Amino acid sequence: MFLTFYNNKMKYNFDEIIDRKNTDAVKVERCKALFGTENVLPLWVADMDFKTPDFILESIKKRLEHPVLGYSMPPRNMLPLFIQWVNAHHQWELKREWVGFVPGIVPALSFAVQSLTSVGDEIIVQPPVYYPFFNVVKNNYRTLINNTLIDDGEKFVMDFDDLESKITPHTKLFILCNPHNPGGRVWTKVELEKLAEICEKHQVTVISDEIHADMVLPGNTKHTPFASISEWTADNTVTFMAPSKVFNMPGLISSSYIVKNELLRNKFVEFLEASEMNAGNIFAYQATVACYENGESWRLQMLDYVKNNVDFITEYLKNNIPQIKPMIPEASFLLWLDCKGLGMETDELFNFFVHKAGLGLNKGTIFGPGGENHLRMNVACSRKILEQAMAQLKNAIDELK
Ligand SMILES: Cc1ncc(COP(=O)(O)O)c(C=O)c1O
CATH class of the missing domain: 3.40.640.10 (Type I PLP-dependent aspartate aminotransferase-like (Major domain))
Incomplete structure (x- = not known):
């Protein structure tokens, strides 16, 4: 059954940072409305910051030849x-x-x-x-x-x-x-x-x-x-x-x-x-x-990369910010963060992430009951961005002390 699925041997680069500004990307353009500032690393809406795979872009370019x-x-x-x-x-x-x-x-x-x-x-x-x-x-x-x-x-x-x-x-x-x-x-x-x-x-x-x-x-x-x-x-x-x-x-x-x-x-x-x-x-x-x-080869490589990102955040939080507990996802690229340990109300927590840590995450309560004191973080981006995000968060938390 896996006839054509594994033919593609290309090695994809998920580390590359793609600038999405001026592309009308929701993740970038809605920051001001959602967070009150454009000055955040946007780790919210559920699309990936990775390049859409080459075989998709090529198929569209090919169609445009007509x-x-x-x-x-x-x-x-x-x-x-x-x-x-x-x-x-x-x-x-x-x-x-x-x-x-x-x-x-x-x-x-x-x-x-x-x-x-x-x-x-x-x-x-x-x-x-x-x-x-x-x-x-x-x-x-x-x-x-x-x-x-x-x-x-x-x-x-x-x-x-x-x-x-x-x-x-x-x-x-x-x-x-x-x-x-x-x-x-x-x-x-x-x-x-x-x-x-x-x-x-x-x-x-x-x-x-x-x-x-x-x-x-x-x-x-x-x-x-x-x-x-x-x-x-x-x-x-x-x-x-x-x-x-x-x-x-x-x-x-x-x-x-x-x-x-x-x-x-x-x-x-x-x-x-x-x-x-x-x-x-x-x-x-x-x-x-x-x-x-x-798509199969890209899919598998993407999932490996995302899993490593999840592991990176989990380890980082465990070692540096144990007040925040991630729920380890079994699927997808979204991390549900339990922030009760920070002792802040939901709005205060959201504002702390935005204005002190410079991070734009989804507020837990938009997901309904059970979302209090939580944030949702999108980790489908270059590892470098997540390293920066964690450093910003750690600095903000250190300043609380
Ligand atoms: C569970 C779920 N359903 C649907 C969607 C969006 O679907 P569509 O873009 O096809 O409307 C999302 C996007 O995050 C999702 O998480």
Whole structure:
């Protein structure tokens, strides 16, 4: 199955520092609005500061050699390549008719909420969690129910008793973040089986956001698609996956839905079509093909680099700033920092990072309950930047004494 995946022998340089100023990058341009100053190292929004891989840039350049950028179809091999990728990486065999294009996972979450539930229905999420989960529920006038995760001192675990106690006859949907952002958990098969058992018992449909699926860090359990857990989950799950996060091309906007159950799929797809939101752009299509054809070597090298960055920060904090405890992520490039040991309230902590340490991180409370006294740090950047960040933080902490 790994036919073309390993052909690329190129050694990539993740140490290179790329200046993203004057490129309209959200990570840079929104600093003033978010932190009140541009004078921070931006370690927040979840894209990488690494170069988007050469095979993606080349595929776009190649397309630009043709002078007409007219309406375009997805290349014929795009979805078959995605299906082959999912099969090879996640041992989940998809049929062509289960799969289709969606223009971004956050919009797709909103489409799912709108097409599968009604105003007032209850939807469960597990905070602290990627904050658009709250928006897609509340902004569509559904009722948000929090099944807050438990921090067991090392990692997040699900609170199944709380979950069961919160399900009512009005509960129609559960939105799962698998793997989890911001905690970096790769939910185990056992955890997902337990979750599936509860959802099946109460007939709650599951939306599984699996955008981080291809970013399990070396040394961790592999990703399990929720829909692959059982026959019931296969029939009652809407899954979203994308190459955008793992191959650092979120600005292109390319993702896929996977829905086995025809009834469920029709409801979702009819909504997508009625909203005229079922198509992407030429470059997203080209890049998606390039990722699934040529991406494996870059992906593995990137994950090694990110893992080393995670280890660097973890060691640094342990040895120099033990008041801050990182939750070690099993997937992705986001570090959830428990800063209770600094004895500051959430806003004070955020401002301390911005104005004393010169660091722009996400405030924990945007991820909902459980985010108090926490910050989320993006470590997908050159090691040099992280060394500088840690030195700035250490100086600021030393000055507190
Ligand atoms: C869990 C999760 N879902 C979705 C997204 C964004 O998806 P998209 O850019 O396709 O809307 C992110 C980005 O950080 C994420 O962490």
